[in-house]
Amino acid sequence: xxxxxxxxxxxxxxxxxxxxxxxxxxxxxxxxxxxxxxxxxxxxxxxxxxxxxxxxxxxxxxxxxxxxxxxxxxxxxxxxxxxxxxxxxxxxxxxxxxxxxxxxxxxxxxxxxxxxxxxxxxxxxxxxxxxxxxxxxxxxxxxxxxxxxxxxxxxxxxxxxxxxxxxx
Amino acid sequence: xxxxxxxxxxxxxxxxxxxxxxxxxxxxxxxxxxxxxxxxxxxxxxxxxxxxxxxxxxxxxxxxxxxxxxxxxxxxxxxxxxxxxxxxxxxxxxxxxxxxxxxxxxxxxxxxxxxxxxxxxxxxxxxxxxxxxxxxxxxxxxxxxxxxxxxxxxxxxxxxxxxxxxxx
Amino acid sequence: xxxxxxxxxxxxxxxxxxxxxxxxxxxxxxxxxxxxxxxxxxxxxxxxxxxxxxxxxxxxxxxxxxxxxxxxxxxxxxxxxxxxxxxxxxxxxxxxxxxxxxxxxxxxxxxxxxxxxxxxxxxxxxxxxxxxxxxxxxxxxxxxxxxxxxxxxxxxxxxxxxxxxxxx
Numbered sequence: 001x002x003x004x005x006x007x008x009x010x011x012x013x014x015x016x017x018x019x020x021x022x023x024x025x026x027x028x029x030x031x032x033x034x035x036x037x038x039x040x041x042x043x044x045x046x047x048x049x050x051x052x053x054x055x056x057x058x059x060x061x062x063x064x065x066x067x068x069x070x071x072x073x074x075x076x077x078x079x080x081x082x083x084x085x086x087x088x089x090x091x092x093x094x095x096x097x098x099x100x101x102x103x104x105x106x107x108x109x110x111x112x113x114x115x116x117x118x119x120x121x122x123x124x125x126x127x128x129x130x131x132x133x134x135x136x137x138x139x140x141x142x143x144x145x146x147x148x149x150x151x152x153x154x155x156x157x158x159x160x161x162x163x164x165x166x167x168x
Numbered sequence: 169x170x171x172x173x174x175x176x177x178x179x180x181x182x183x184x185x186x187x188x189x190x191x192x193x194x195x196x197x198x199x200x201x202x203x204x205x206x207x208x209x210x211x212x213x214x215x216x217x218x219x220x221x222x223x224x225x226x227x228x229x230x231x232x233x234x235x236x237x238x239x240x241x242x243x244x245x246x247x248x249x250x251x252x253x254x255x256x257x258x259x260x261x262x263x264x265x266x267x268x269x270x271x272x273x274x275x276x277x278x279x280x281x282x283x284x285x286x287x288x289x290x291x292x293x294x295x296x297x298x299x300x301x302x303x304x305x306x307x308x309x310x311x312x313x314x315x316x317x318x319x320x321x322x323x324x325x326x327x328x329x330x331x332x333x334x335x336x
Numbered sequence: 337x338x339x340x341x342x343x344x345x346x347x348x349x350x351x352x353x354x355x356x357x358x359x360x361x362x363x364x365x366x367x368x369x370x371x372x373x374x375x376x377x378x379x380x381x382x383x384x385x386x387x388x389x390x391x392x393x394x395x396x397x398x399x400x401x402x403x404x405x406x407x408x409x410x411x412x413x414x415x416x417x418x419x420x421x422x423x424x425x426x427x428x429x430x431x432x433x434x435x436x437x438x439x440x441x442x443x444x445x446x447x448x449x450x451x452x453x454x455x456x457x458x459x460x461x462x463x464x465x466x467x468x469x470x471x472x473x474x475x476x477x478x479x480x481x482x483x484x485x486x487x488x489x490x491x492x493x494x495x496x497x498x499x500x501x502x503x504x
Contacts, residue, residue, distance in 0.1 A: 045483075
């Protein structure tokens with residue numbers, strides 16, 4: 001009898017513990033939305049590359065070989081559209097990375113699934129709107145409001161983390 | 169009897185496993201300090217926005233509408249104080265994000281609480297000093313030393329992670 | 337008897353639960369490679385500092401005191417080599433941080449160790465090659481190919497995360 005119990009304890013805590021986190025609904029929801037916003041952020045890299053090649057605008061002399069038979073210093077310059085995509089990418093780094101970090105801790109505090117989903121959906125939606133507004137140069141305050149909404153979600157999650165586990 | 173035991177095993181490993189990580193003192197301390205330094209980092213965003221509006225200096229043409237009745241190209245320029253806050257923000261990204269990532273793994277290696285708290289407190293303190301020194305343009309080496317201290321902590325934590333779990 | 341069992345349950349789920357994650361082979365491998373690529377990324381900071389001092393090129397007026405007896409505005413300028421290291425550092429942030437975030441979730445989905453190691457090794461190798469190609473200004477497409485390989489790994493891991501836990 002004890003032997004049986006031990007094996008059950010083992011199975012639910014050792015390798016399955018890995019899967020354990022992934023059996024929690026809140027953690028699954030977090031993983032889904034975290035993966036989505038990170039993929040969205042990573043796509044800014046290829047988008048920058050696309051604009052660089054389309055406009056023939058490079059940051060490094062060796063890159064000009066992609067469009068020129070020999071290294072061409074004149075192609076090493078800045079372009080408004082490329083810089084716009086790069087600013088959007090940096091803004092993603094500044095906001096999506098904190099969301100993922102705080103969101104992980106938030107998911108571990110065991111919030112209600114509905115409350116967690118509300119946070120995750122608002123954030124993902126706001127950052128997709130932010131990218132559309134930034135790259136498309138939509139009139140303000142579209143980008144400003146989506147940016148603010150994207151900041152409020154991590155602040156709300158950080159508040160729950162701190163009020164649940166505060167240990168200074 | 170076995171039935172009772174099973175339910176106890178269940179309650180301590182399945183949904184409560186979520187909360188399980190958050191019952192560990194070291195992980196609670198990590199969560200607290202990680203949330204604090206991420207909040208500090210995120211506040212650089214609104215601070216940049218504040219300086220932009222106060223100085224009337226924008227990165228995008230559509231943003232000039234905030235202070236001008238119509239889009240004004242002359243407001244799309246750089247300002248030393250705005251750039252200073254942006255450099256501080258980027259430096260936070262370069263240092264606080266590694267702290268959070270390595271700190272999570274470090275907390276999972278089960279260090280002594282006192283040792284973990286020492287790491288976390290030194291890091292949080294050094295980064296707050298760094299921001300004060302950067303935004304306030306305090307004489308060097310105030311910013312340099314706080315930056316170095318903020319680098320040593322993640323290096324020390326990474327050393328423990330690698331010496332504990334190395335699997336190449 | 338039950339008392340004994342309880343203590344065993346306790347020991348395998350409470351403080352040891354921390355170590356629990358670190359007993360999983362895939363998680364150990366992830367921790368190892370995550371620590372390595374983060375350390376690599378962090379070293380770009382001191383490398384930037386090294387080039388700044390070697391070339392006498394600073395971003396802040398107060399920093400010129402390191403090489404000049406009094407603040408010297410002429411030292412506040414940009415230098416091609418310093419900017420090259422900074423671009424490499426930013427590219428690391430844009431690619432290594434997503435790897436660490438998605439890789440953590442990926443490791444928790446319980447992949448085969450061999451498959452996980454393949455992902456981690458390819459990523460670490462591609463990012464080290466990327467840095468060598470960037471800082472050394474090697475002819476393209478060396479940097480381009482290592483960058484693309486470094487993007488494919490997180491995409492592949494994100495695909496597994498989303499196909500395993502999708503909860504929208």
